[in-house]
Amino acid sequence: MAAGVLKPRWGQPLTGIVSLGVFTLIALVTWYLLSDPRGIMKWFPYPFVMYLAMMILVGLYQHMFLGDWPFQKIGQPLRGIIQTIMNVVLVWFIIDVLFYRVLGIGFNFLSYYGLDAIKQPGKMAQIAVVCFVLIGFYSYPVFTIFFGKWPIQPSNLKQPEAGLAEIGWASFITLFCYAVLIVPFFGSLPAFKGAALNPSWWEAIGGTTHVHWVFGWWEWAIVILFMTPNVWRMKPWSLITLPQPWKGLISTLISFVMAYGIALLCRQIIPMWVPAETIQHLQHDKGMAEVQRFLWLHSAEIAGFTLIPFLAWHHYFDDMVPMADKDSWGGFFFRTVGVLVFAAVLYWVFYYANFGHWGLGNHHMDELSHRFPNGESLIWNFWWIIPLLWNEWFFHKWPFYVHED
Secondary structure, eight states: OOOOEEEETTOTTHHHHHHHHHHHHHHHHHHHHHTOTTSSSOOTTTTHHHHHHHHHHHHHIIIIITTTTTSTTSOTTHHHHHHHHHHHHHHHIIIIIIIIIIIHHHOGGGOHHHHHHTTOOTHHHHHHHHHHHHHHHHHTTHHHHTSTTTTTOSSSOOTTHHHHHHHHHHHHHHHHHHHHHTHHHHHTSGGGOSSSSOOOTTHHHHSOOSTHHHHHHHHHHHHHHHHTTTTTTTTTGGGOOOOTTHHHHHHHHHHHHHHHHHHHHHHHHGGGTSOHHHHHHHHHHHOHHHHHHHHHHHHHHHHHTTHHHHHHHHHTSTTOOSSSOTTSHHHHHHHHHHHHHHHHHHHHHHHTSOHHHHTTOOGGGGSGGGSSTTOHHHHHHHHHHHHHHHHHHTSTTTTTEEEEO
């Protein structure tokens, strides 16, 4: 097809409805094949969650940083197929070689094989990889969204040099954040206690040594970051007229303050609907620290339910609003409220209509009070967005959109 502006093949909202239906079906089928306890591979939750998380991060490398290099000139759907295959290969290499066999030489909690050799559960290495990806979901794209690709751009660098430079710079920041926000959690575990790793410094702040304190507010920072170019269309950060890096630094700081505030709000309101038996059971078994861990994790889960609403609304419903100007403040607030409403509906479907049980096979969710403590909705919500992201990033919305000459 000739190059041109993309337009929905069947108009709106039909194109959005059809595409979201297809992505949901793909997610459900692949979930059954790879993760569902009733399915074939039964990789739930590990190593499934580790692979799906790294797939999204590597997708960011391929699309956001490298600009689909070197496949950007190949027609669809071949380009999307090739990039998907490359994604799977790179994910295997990063996990099994870079983390397990290279970085794991120095940090045993990053090596599945190293932990196995000392008779410690290899799952801890998988958790360590997931935590790296969690940090990376913010620390990599923030340089594109808030910093406008500073300090790599503007420059005369071409691909792949430009993309590799961005990956290198963002990886430095990611490793710094990982050392501060993730590594102390492993220092709190019995297997790693000692002088080499300090324990969780946030215990007095969050009421728990668990890394779920980080999850609770960092996930909201991720949502705020990605809501910015999606349904917010760069508002309210467009009001900041300072040059880079000051605009990026101020935007990042404000997003962290907002994220932590929302997480604190979630912690306050969660007991309003979560059965009292859930809280009592957690407190009885492991004490108040376990209750605090759950509240932070469930805050992250609530954030996760916004993912499909804001991504689908922007990419496949074209930011539709009832007002004429999509970029108006009226459109901003309409989409923001709409995303929260849709997130609440999805939350109700997962927990109260029990989609997590009959739809995804989580067998322990038969009783309402048992459905909340394990954070499994976050796994599904990240898996659900992968077909959507892959179609937008790698397939350039083929076949749901066509080029307008």
